[in-house]
Each structure stands twice: as structure tokens, then as C-alpha cells.
Amino acid sequence: xxxxxxxxxxxxxxxxxxxxxxxxxxxxxxxxxxxxxxxxxxxxxxxxxxxxxxxxxxxxxxxxxxxxxxxxxxxxxxxxxxxxxxxxxx
Numbered sequence: 001x002x003x004x005x006x007x008x009x010x011x012x013x014x015x016x017x018x019x020x021x022x023x024x025x026x027x028x029x030x031x032x033x034x035x036x037x038x039x040x041x042x043x044x045x046x047x048x049x050x051x052x053x054x055x056x057x058x059x060x061x062x063x064x065x066x067x068x069x070x071x072x073x074x075x076x077x078x079x080x081x082x083x084x085x086x087x088x089x090x
Contacts, residue, residue, distance in 0.1 A: 017065055019081055024052070024063065035063075037085035044089050050075075050082060056089070 015028040023036045040052035040063060048068070054061035067075055082088070 017063070017069070019065070019078060021081070021085075026063070041086050042089050043082045043086045045079070045082075050078060052082075052086065053089070 013028045013030060015026055018025045018027075023034055024040070025034045026032065039061070040054055042053040042056065044051045044053065048066060050065040050067070052063040052065070065078070070078065
């Protein structure tokens with residue numbers, strides 16, 4: 001992991017994610033991208049984050065959305081969007 005972070009300094013920069021019915025928009029100092037829900041058909045919820053997964057296989061793409069970054073303290077709206085657009089893994 002350290003090698004990945006050293007080789008890609010943009011990964012350690014602050015990012016802002018906006019999650020909507022249309023998908024996930026991520027913006028940072030180095031650029032921005034919009035991903036459709038089809039890219040992340042699975043998700044996992046932990047005590048501190050929501051993890052969006054491209055597949056159940058190891059090494060697949062993932063996006064971590066920390067709960068501390070939510071505008072509101074209540075994660076229910078994000079949880080509803082995830083339930084509508086992806087399948088929760090237990």
C-alpha cells in the first residue's frame with residue numbers, strides 16, 4: 001500500500017465525493033471524474049465508512065466514502081441511494 005501511495009501522490013490528496021441518482025462524482029486538486037452506478041454494483045457498510053465495490057474479487061476497483069465526510073450526521077440518505085443502486089454484501 002505504501003508503494004501505491006508513493007507512486008500516486010494524488011491518492012493522498014483530499015477528495016470530495018458527491019453521490020446522486022446519476023452516479024458518483026469525485027473531485028480533487030488533480031482532477032475530477034464521474035462514475036455511473038454500474039461501475040460499483042456492490043457495497044459494504046462499516047462503522048466508519050461505506051465501501052463501493054466493482055466486484056467481489058480481490059483487486060477489484062473500490063471507492064471508500066468515510067461517514068465523517070457526510071454533510072449531515074445521518075447516513076440514511078446515502079444508505080438509501082446505495083440500496084437503490086447497488087447490492088449490499090454482508
